[in-house]
Amino acid sequence: MNRREFLCLGAACLLGVADGQKIVEASYYEPMIYKRFFQFTEYEERPVTDALVIHHTGFPDVDKDSTAAAIHKFHQEERKWAGIGYHYLIRKDGMIEQGRRPRAIGAHALGHNKHSLGICLAGNFEIGKPTEAQMDSVKELCRWLCKKYGLDPMEKGVIVGHRDLNDTLCPGKNLYRRLGEIRRFCV
Numbered sequence: 098m099n100r101r102e103f104l105c106l107g108a109a110c111l112l113g114v115a116d117g118q119k120i121v122e123a124s125y126y127e128p129m130i131y132k133r134f135f136q137f138t139e140y141e142e143r144p145v146t147d148a149l150v151i152h153h154t155g156f157p158d159v160d161k162d163s164t165a166a167a168i169h170k171f172h173q174e175e176r177k178w179a180g181i182g183y184h185y186l187i188r189k190d191g192m193i194e195q196g197r198r199p200r201a202i203g204a205h206a207l208g209h210n211k212h213s214l215g216i217c218l219a220g221n222f223e224i225g226k227p228t229e230a231q232m233d234s235v236k237e238l239c240r241w242l243c244k245k246y247g248l249d250p251m252e253k254g255v256i257v258g259h260r261d262l263n264d265t266l267c268p269g270k271n272l273y274r275r276l277g278e279i280r281r282f283c284v
């Protein structure tokens with residue numbers, strides 16, 4: 098081995114280690130979540146967390162972006178809930194906004210709010226498709242939440258679509274069929 102080959106080999110090894118560490122550490126990092134500090138009319142802590150429920154906003158006949166602030170206003174004023182029902186909203190550009198406080202009981206899946214987190218992607222995925230930026234964000238978020246709460250993403254009932262729990266089309270066929278991809282990413 099000449100000196101040049103030795104140096105290349107050394108650099109490759111170093112890169113490999115650095116890359117490996119980065120990947121391992123990254124899976125434990127909280128993704129960038131934009132905190133919104135909404136005011137809620139009630140707050141009750143969730144006793145357990147054993148499921149992540151995936152939703153779409155599902156406005157009728159239109160696949161459009163929404164803000165957490167707009168959903169908060171809608172859920173509070175129209176639905177008369179404590180505030181936004183979802184814990185996280187993922188915008189079309191991939192931005193993750195915090196909705197309800199992470200430890201609070203949400204309002205997103207009837208009969209399952211006391212043990213689950215609600216993650217909503219902006220859009221109507223019966224009509225449109227989630228953007229790749231949204232898919233990247235939902236994968237990162239679910240992977241981090243599985244680590245945080247000690248959940249096995251491949252276990253039945255851990256990462257589910259809203260329609261697995263209630264009589265609804267949510268999160269739309271074009272997102273529902275990609276739930277397996279999300280689960281595998283989280284492993």
Ligand SMILES: [Zn+2]
Pocket residue numbers: 151152153205259265267268
């Ligand atoms: Zn839903």
